[in-house]
Every structure is written in structure tokens, then in C-alpha cells.
Amino acid sequence: MLMFCLLFPLTSVLYEIYKPDSKPLSLMLPVNSSVQEVMSAIVRADGDHVLVKMNSSGERVQLKLDSTAVYTALGLNERLFICTSSEVEQLRPLKEQQGPEQGTTDLIEQMSSKDIATELTNYDWELFTAMHEVELVYYIFGRHKFPGATTANLERFVRHFNVVQYWIVTELCLCEDLVKRAILLKKFIKIASVLKEQRNLNSFFAVMFGLSNSAVQRLYKTWERIPSKTKRIYCAYERLMDPSRNHRAYRLAVAKLSPPYIPFMPLLLKDMTFIHEGNPNYVDKLVNFEKMVQLFFLFLLNCIQ
Secondary structure (H helix, E strand, C coil): CCCCCCCCCCCEEEEEEECCCCCEEEEEEECCCEHHHHHHCCCCCCCCEEEEEECCCCCEEECCCCCECCCCCCCCCCEEEEEEHHHHHHCCCCHHHHCCCCCCHHHHHCCCHHHHHHHHHHHHHHHHHHCCCHHHHHHHHCHHHCCCCCCHHHHHHHHHHHHHHHHHHHHHHHCCCHHHHHHHHHHHHHHHHHHHHCCEHHHHHHHHHHHCCHHHHCCHHHHHCCCHHHHHHHHHHHHHCCCHHHHHHHHHHHHCCCCCCECCHHHHHHHHHHHHHHCCCEECCEECHHHHHHHHHHHHHHHCC
8 A cells, every 4th residue: 555654855865775684774864965975874984885776676786986866766666785896796686676465455445536536646745845846957957967966856756656656556466356356446547537636647647557557458357347437437538648749638638727736747857858858058159048948938837836
């Protein structure tokens, strides 16, 4: 089940770093701490230690000493490990990285769709308001161009989108009872409906991405048990996800909304990246103000709610 906590603009973050024996180390550090500073808080500076991030398939990446804010940028199934150089190849993924073995269908059944959607929306608003608009600039232009800059709040907002998306997939695939799974599928569609009503487009799309995942779409017998009315609602929502004509269906729907609303962040980042990479920063040695105005109005339309 999704877990929520009180949020605020990040200045410090609780790092969880694992030893080769899988025992965790927890320490609070500034969010933009470098790998060198993280390691110095754990081991002696003259040691032969390295900080490694590893995913559930065992792929390892040794982090550079000058890398910063690495904890908030971790993928959903990535964890940090500290070990000596000779121990790197011996590292193994944690059991928790393989995902849960049981779903929480019974717990979800006890909660109304509206309550679940409202919790998602409240949490998303906390994430969204904790994020400063300038983090989008850092993210698009490249954080390395802004010494000491961090995009931690933006990264955890994007990460939560992925958490919700894969939560949907996990719960449906772990539910072994066909009848209960059909009820659960119908409930997730209802949750998507409430999120749309609440103008939480980010979590709405996260739920829809989860429902459109190939693992969920292959549950043919489950989909057959969904009432026709619910299927029609789902199909209507699917059309909003249509990427053709530059996501025209989504953009038309957003144009009809009155603020405040939470935008679909992955598409906003895509739009900003397109503007940035498709236009030079300077024209004839002068600042390209047309490009900057485009970015500004994109901020205004999506982030100043």
C-alpha cells in the first residue's frame, strides 16, 4: 500500500545506505551533499571505499566523488551501497528490491475510491508546492551548469508518478482471485475518475499508465468482468493519453480546466526540453528572449496555480 508523509521543501534528506552484508546505515545529510561528503560521514577518508548504486537486477554503478544529491535521484528499485573496491562485485540486491510477494487487496477494499484519490491528491499538492519553479530550469538546462543547485523536490515529484503507476500494476498482478481482481480493477478506474474530477492530472495519468501496462492489459478474463459502463469510461480516459498530434486530446482537455490543477509533469518536462533543445540560448551573441519567453509562459500556465 502507498505510504505518505508530511512534506516540505528539502534542505536535508535521510540517506539509507547498505553495507555488503545488507545491514542499513541511516544518516541525515544536506540534500545536495556530494558523494565524497556522504562517504566521509560513514568511513575514514583514507580508506578504499566507494559508493555504489545497484538495481534489482544487480546492475552496479560506482558513483563519482563530485556527484551531488544522488539519493533523491535514485530509481524506484535502486539502493545505495558502501563497500571497498574489492567488494563491489560481491554486492547482491536486497530482498526488498525484488518487490512485495503479497498484495494489499483486502486493505484497499476497505477504503473508498474517493478517499484513496483524495489522499493521492493531497500528497501530490504537497509535493507540487514544495517544488520551486527554478528547479525546472536546473533540470532542463542541466544541473551541472548551476553549481550547488538541486532538483530534489522535482525528482521526488516525478518519482511519485512512477510509484503510483507501478503500485497499480503490482496490486493487480499480485491479486490471485479473479473476482477480487476484477473488483480491484474497477476500483482503480473509479480512482482515476475521481482524480480527474479533482484536477490532479499527474496522478490521473499515473493510474492510467498503470492500467495500460502490458502486464495488466493481458489479464483478459479480468477485463471481461468489468461492466460495460466502466469500460466506456476507461476507453474515454485512454483517448486522453493518445500522444498523436502532440498530445492534442490532453491539451484540449487542459485548456478547458480552470486553475488550480496539478499538471502532467512528464509532458511538461518534455515540452520544456523541446523548447530548450530546439532553440539556441543566444542569437547573434544576444540572449534569445523569444526562447526565454516561451519557457516563462510554460511555467506560468503549468506551475503558477
